[in-house]
Amino acid sequence: MKKTIRNILIACAGVIMFAACSDVDFGGEHSSDGSFEPTNQAIFYYAQPGDTLVNYSFGVKSVDTLTHVVYLPVQLVGNLSAEEQFFTVEVGKGTNAVAGKHYTLNADTLRFAPNAYRSFVPVTLIRANLSEEKNDSIQLVLNLVGKNKLGTRFAKSNKVTITFNNVLSKPDFWEVMESYWGLGPFTRNKYRKLLAYYDSNETTIRNIMTGTDATAQGYLYQHVQEVVAYFAAHPNEL
Structure with missing residues (x-):
C-alpha cells in the first residue's frame, strides 16, 4: 500500500x-x-568583459592617417549552415557620432559566410572632423539585430560602444626630454615623430623612461636626437 x-x-x-x-x-x-x-543566434564576441567598450585615438598617429577601421567580432551561437546567415546593426541610444562625418558603416552587407562561426562588423572611423585641441567625446553605440531566421536572443551580448578622438596631449615625461635631452618645447608633430619609433605606443616610451633598461634608454635618447635633427632641418613642419 x-x-x-x-x-x-x-x-x-x-x-x-x-x-x-x-x-x-x-x-x-x-x-x-x-x-x-531550433534557431541560431548572433552575439558580439567579447574575449574580455571590457571589450564592450572600444577606445581609439587618432592623436598618436601620423597626420596622414585619415581613417581607421574597427572590426567588431560577431559569433554564431547554434549550428553551422551551408547558407549565408544575415544580421545587421542599429545605432543605439547615447550615440553622438554622425554617419558620414565621423564614421561609415554598411549595415546591409553583414553576414555569416556559409559554414562560418565568426563574422565582423567593420566600422570606419574618420579623423577629419575631430578636434586636436580637446576631446570631442565622440561615441557610437551599436546594437546587434537579427535577420530572417537568425536571432539575437542574448541581450547582454548585443551592444558595443566605440569612443574615439584626435587629441595628442603633452606626456608627463616630456619635461625630462625637453630640459635634459634637448628635445625642446612640446609640439604635436614633434611628438608624433618620436612615437613613430615605437609603433605609436606612448606606454612603451613611458616604461623605458621609468625603467632600468639602460640599452633601451640609450636607443630612446638616440631617437630623440634624430627628432631634434629632423626638425632643425625642417622647421616649417613643427
Missing part, C-alpha cells in the same frame, strides 16, 4: 513539473504545440 501511494505521489509531481515547464517562454524556440524549432 505504501509503495502504491509513493508511486502516485511521484507521478503527480511529474505532472506538476511538466505543467510548470509548459508555461516557460522559450523565446520562440518552441511552437505553441510544443514542437522544437
Whole structure:
C-alpha cells in the first residue's frame, strides 16, 4: 500500500513539473504545440568583459592617417549552415557620432559566410572632423539585430560602444626630454615623430623612461636626437 501511494505521489509531481515547464517562454524556440524549432543566434564576441567598450585615438598617429577601421567580432551561437546567415546593426541610444562625418558603416552587407562561426562588423572611423585641441567625446553605440531566421536572443551580448578622438596631449615625461635631452618645447608633430619609433605606443616610451633598461634608454635618447635633427632641418613642419 505504501509503495502504491509513493508511486502516485511521484507521478503527480511529474505532472506538476511538466505543467510548470509548459508555461516557460522559450523565446520562440518552441511552437505553441510544443514542437522544437531550433534557431541560431548572433552575439558580439567579447574575449574580455571590457571589450564592450572600444577606445581609439587618432592623436598618436601620423597626420596622414585619415581613417581607421574597427572590426567588431560577431559569433554564431547554434549550428553551422551551408547558407549565408544575415544580421545587421542599429545605432543605439547615447550615440553622438554622425554617419558620414565621423564614421561609415554598411549595415546591409553583414553576414555569416556559409559554414562560418565568426563574422565582423567593420566600422570606419574618420579623423577629419575631430578636434586636436580637446576631446570631442565622440561615441557610437551599436546594437546587434537579427535577420530572417537568425536571432539575437542574448541581450547582454548585443551592444558595443566605440569612443574615439584626435587629441595628442603633452606626456608627463616630456619635461625630462625637453630640459635634459634637448628635445625642446612640446609640439604635436614633434611628438608624433618620436612615437613613430615605437609603433605609436606612448606606454612603451613611458616604461623605458621609468625603467632600468639602460640599452633601451640609450636607443630612446638616440631617437630623440634624430627628432631634434629632423626638425632643425625642417622647421616649417613643427
